[in-house]
Amino acid sequence: MSPAVINEAPPSEKKLSLYEASTQCRNWRYSTERLAQIRATLNEAAVTIIRTKIETDEPGSSRNVSFLTPNEEVLLVKLYISKIGQLCGYFRFPEEVEATAITYMKRFYLQNTVMDWHPKNVMLTALFLATKTTNNPISLEQYTTHIPKTTPNDVLDLEFLIAQSLGFEFAVWHAHRALWGIWLDIQNLPDGAALASAEYDAALARVRASRLTDAELIYTPSQIALAAFSLVAPDSAARWITLKNLSESATLLAVLDEIKSMIAHQGLPPDVESVREVDRRLKLCKNPEKVVGSKAYLARKKEEERIAEEKRTKKAELQKAAVNDEQDPFGTNLAPKKGLVDYDDDDDDD
Amino acid sequence: MDAVEKANTERQRRWVKDKKVGEGTYAVVYQGREASTGRKVAIKKIKVGQFKDGLDMSAIREVKFLRELKHQNVIELLDVFSSKTNLNLVLEFLDSDLEMIIKDRALVFLPADIKSWMAMTFRGLEFCHRNHVLHRDLKPNNLLIASNGELKIADFGLARDFADPGYKMTCQVITRWYRPPELLFGSRYYSSAVDIWSVGCIFAELMLRIPYLPGESDMDQLKTIFRALGTPTEEEWPGHTKLPDYVPVGQFQKFPMRDLFTAASADTLNLLSKCMIYEPRKRISAREALTHPYFFALPNPTFPSKLPKCSTHFSARPLDEVDGNVQMNSTGPGVKARSLKRKLTSSDDGSEGRNRSIARRLDFSKHTPGS
Structure with a gap:
């Protein structure tokens, strides 16, 4: 008998490929329309909330505020994505750190809006988190001392929020890895060895450009890698496609064209001037609750304090009751207590 | 919000x-x-x-x-x-772990039981390796047992993705008794073979009911390994003397496995020795292990629900082992505290826990305030 009998896995269940089983494939892939819809919804919800807040602060004052559009939000995020590369170069982080941080940024802004969280801070934290999740950790102190006007707390304050927004799904599959695989494959082709490594470098540059686009939220890493490769070496790419018996696939060819056009049209860092205008308007339409010192901010802090205080009091009372209980030398707790209260808990999270 | x-x-x-x-x-x-x-x-x-x-x-x-x-x-x-x-x-x-089961002297293991646990361990590990994940801390108390007898690999706190060839990794991983010689010699480039060595140690421990290679220090660990398996020759393990932390630890003769594992079948010893090959590249992989004749020979592996079960469960453990000012050295369900030392006293663990819990409840002097 084979060891297959040990676990009674349903034999009919289709075995997923590694990629198909990944959280990336299951939770972080969208159609173009869905992406636009998510961003529009987030933007609209944020505008509604912030408008109300501004009105409570000072009635009538929201009339002249020009809120950001979803596209403007994307533009601003894109600018900071393009800065991740510079920082990574400075710290000499491996490519995986850079690519991962960029993915985190994009995913974060599918759950949040720049009007709540400015991409500059999010970028710094996303990058720091990526060093850890890719197993390239550096100390926070070392990290922040090299970044002007940044304290360790600036980075730590957002770490939890970012991890949460990512659904704690830290593993990312990258197109540059897929490109490396294709490159190794191609060198195995009969005349593949003749390819210059300059072609790989050029293709890698296209993969990097693709990081400024939405490609990774729509396509698979290998589709992006292949598109990048076929941009610089169409013949080799075609041979690789034949090798994999995919030359008949109309879907693949259509997808490749879409990605190529995406890289060509959106794969450039945004024009700083136009972003500056967006950033200037953002100062006026940010969520006041998140602006330190504003009335709304203070009100929110006060409310949080009140709730925390309430919890502390409740906990102290419970603790007191528990001590009284324990001090009885004929304590009734020989039998295990029911509905055990979490006295030892060092916080009050429930 | x-x-x-x-x-x-x-x-x-x-x-x-x-x-x-x-x-x-x-x-x-x-x-x-x-x-x-x-x-x-x-x-x-x-x-x-x-x-x-x-x-x-x-x-x-x-x-x-x-x-x-x-x-x-x-x-x-x-x-x-x-x-x-x-x-x-x-x-x-999950109710218990393999360490608790190994230590429970009331339990008798049949060869078919061991085969079942090994098959489940290799299946889980093959899946990790197929996903390019090294576990780097396999040992009996990281192999948890569900109430239906299924074994589950737990504690991925030291895990990492396979590194690219030529990319350094730390050698300070895997609990000492389960650590392969290449890590003890400071190798910074290693592979899934490190986990296989650990599984080999666990396999042996299931048969012996005590840790197979319990070294007292990193240096002693190498000695313990070589005393059991013989000092490797250059032929057996080419290049090992060039590893960063290589030190000669003496010449030992290979101790025939057959003399230690007296009741084991030839297939069993063959798989065990393939897990414990010095040259990491020759060590068996999890995938190969799953097709090893051991798993196809009689006796058939025991069905998980029929496997020996621990009399004590995590949930039934007395609270004094885990709360207050007591040094924590038990493990929690599904997880465990870091840097735990294994207790070597194992004679009557099963009953010991319960006795202690009663003693504690009657001993008023030992109350820790506010616990």
Whole structure:
């Protein structure tokens, strides 16, 4: 008998490929329309909330505020994505750190809006988190001392929020890895060895450009890698496609064209001037609750304090009751207590 | 409240903590349940606030890999949520671990039982390796046992993705008794073979019922290994004398396995010795191990639900082992405290726990205030 009998896995269940089983494939892939819809919804919800807040602060004052559009939000995020590369170069982080941080940024802004969280801070934290999740950790102190006007707390304050927004799904599959695989494959082709490594470098540059686009939220890493490769070496790419018996696939060819056009049209860092205008308007339409010192901010802090205080009091009372209980030398707790209260808990999270 | 915070609060409400079952330096473990179904779970609360570098690496590793790995023989991470500065991992609840079972002197293992545990271990490990994940801390108390007898690999706090060839990794991994010689010699480039060595040690331990290679220090570990398996020759393991921390530790003759594992079949010893080949590249892989004749020869592996079970469970453990000022050296369900030392006293663990719990309840002088 084979060891297959040990676990009674349903034999009919289709075995997923590694990629198909990944959280990336299951939770972080969208159609173009869905992406636009998510961003529009987030933007609209944020505008509604912030408008109300501004009105409570000072009635009538929201009339002249020009809120950001979803596209403007994307533009601003894109600018900071393009800065991740510079920082990574400075710290000499491996490519995986850079690519991962960029993915985190994009995913974060599918759950949040720049009007709540400015991409500059999010970028710094996303990058720091990526060093850890890719197993390239550096100390926070070392990290922040090299970044002007940044304290360790600036980075730590957002770490939890970012991890949460990512659904704690830290593993990312990258197109540059897929490109490396294709490159190794191609060198195995009969005349593949003749390819210059300059072609790989050029293709890698296209993969990097693709990081400024939405490609990774729509396509698979290998589709992006292949598109990048076929941009610089169409013949080799075609041979690789034949090798994999995919030359008949109309879907693949259509997808490749879409990605190529995406890289060509959106794969450039945004024009700083136009972003500056967006950033200037953002100062006026940010969520006041998140602006330190504003009335709304203070009100929110006060409310949080009140709730925390309430919890502390409740906990102290419970603790007191528990001590009284324990001090009885004929304590009734020989039998295990029911509905055990979490006295030892060092916080009050429930 | 932000959408993200709201989603977190909703997740948090899905789970109820019932009681504390373990505490380590960086985590507290609770037994809990799913509010809607009553399904038992283990909740591992990691205190994050205390780390100056934010979320700590073992928590990140554990979450990162368990989020991706779904397999019958790998512990399931059901949910993750945060509470203030704590990270809470909701894991499937598992009753005991292989260490408890090995130490339970009341249990008798049949060769078919050992085969079943080995098959489940190799299946889980093959899945990890297929997903390019090195576990790097396999040992009996990281192999947890569900109430239906299924074995699940747990604790991915030291796990990592395979590195690219030529990329350095740390050699300070794997609990000493289960650590392969290449790591003891300081190799910074290694492979899934390190996990296989650990599985070999566990395999032997299942037959011996005591740790196979219990070295007292890293140096002694090498000696212990060589005393059992003979000092490797250059032919057996080319290049090992060039490893960074290589030191000659003396010449030992190979001790015939047959003399130690007297009751083992030829297939059994063949698989065991293939797990413990010095040259890492020649060591058997998890995938090859699954097709080894050992698994196809009689006796057939025991069905999981028919496997020997521990008389004590985590949930039934007396509280004094885990709370207050007591040095924590028990493990929680689904998880364990870091840097735990294994107790070597194993004579009557099963009953010992219960006796102690009674003694404690009657001893008023030992109360710790506020515990």
